[in-house]
Amino acid sequence: MTGSRWRTCAGRLRGTLADRGRRAAQAGDAGNAIVEFLGGALLLLVPIVYLVLVLGRVQAATFAVDCAAREAARAVVTAPDADAATARGLAAVALALGDQGVAADPAAVTSLECDGPCLEPGSVVTVRVAVDVPLPGVPTWLQGAVPLAVPVSATATAAVDTYREAS
Numbered sequence: 001m002t003g004s005r006w007r008t009c010a011g012r013l014r015g016t017l018a019d020r021g022r023r024a025a026q027a028g029d030a031g032n033a034i035v036e037f038l039g040g041a042l043l044l045l046v047p048i049v050y051l052v053l054v055l056g057r058v059q060a061a062t063f064a065v066d067c068a069a070r071e072a073a074r075a076v077v078t079a080p081d082a083d084a085a086t087a088r089g090l091a092a093v094a095l096a097l098g099d100q101g102v103a104a105d106p107a108a109v110t111s112l113e114c115d116g117p118c119l120e121p122g123s124v125v126t127v128r129v130a131v132d133v134p135l136p137g138v139p140t141w142l143q144g145a146v147p148l149a150v151p152v153s154a155t156a157t158a159a160v161d162t163y164r165e166a167s
Contacts, residue, residue, distance in 0.1 A: 050136075050137070053136050053137075054135060054136065054150075057133050057136060058133050058150050060100040060101060060102065061100065061102050061131055061133040061150075061152045062152050062154075063100055064096055064097045064099065064100035064101075064102045064131070065097075065102075065109075065129040065130065065131055065152050065153060065154040066154040066156075067096040067099070067100075068092065068096035068097055068106075068110075068129045068154070069093075069127045069128065069129045069155055069156035070154075070156040071095075071096055072088075072089040072092040072093050072096075072112075072127040072129070072156070073089075073125055073127040073156040073157060073158035074092075074158055075088035075092040076088060076119075076125050076127065076158070077125050077158045077161070079119065081119070082118055082119060085118070085119060086112070089110065089112060089127065090106045090107055090110065091106075093109070093110050093129055094106040097109075097129075102131055102133075104131045109129055109130055109131050110127065110128070110129050111127070111128045111130075112125065112126070112127055113125070113126045113127075113128075114126075119160055119164075120160065121160055121161065121162050121164045121165075122159070122160060122162045123159070123160045124157055124159050124160070125157070125158050125160065126156070126157045127155070127156050127157075127158075128153060128154070128155045129153065129154055130151065130152070130153035130154075131151075131152055131153075132150070132151050132152075133149055133150045133151075133152055134148065134149045135149065135150070
């Protein structure tokens, strides 16, 4: 071979080897983008989905206790006597909590206070409903060791009608 042909042949060989090296480097990365996307998606989506679940439960419990306190106060002030007032108030709380899927004993989560004698014309009744919303997906054995619940409460006040007949 002459010198010029040798340089041309060596140049082609270098170009071919460089192309093969580039293709091999590119082939080694083939499919990595999908793996990186899936890994990143899992790292971002799992906490976001869990956050949405937690916020949904807390929001439902907030609606439930707000409605329960308001309706219990209304039920108590319209009751004819103290026994009926307690029964109506607890029934209103049970109904409101059940509507939103909050599992709680109405008698345990409800407190009733009267300003002055209960159910006397012009007196004020205050109802407080408080529940603890457990975080979803947390095992029960861990909930006993660490408090993993969000407390939610609401208070409602209603006045007994001034023109009501005294009981």
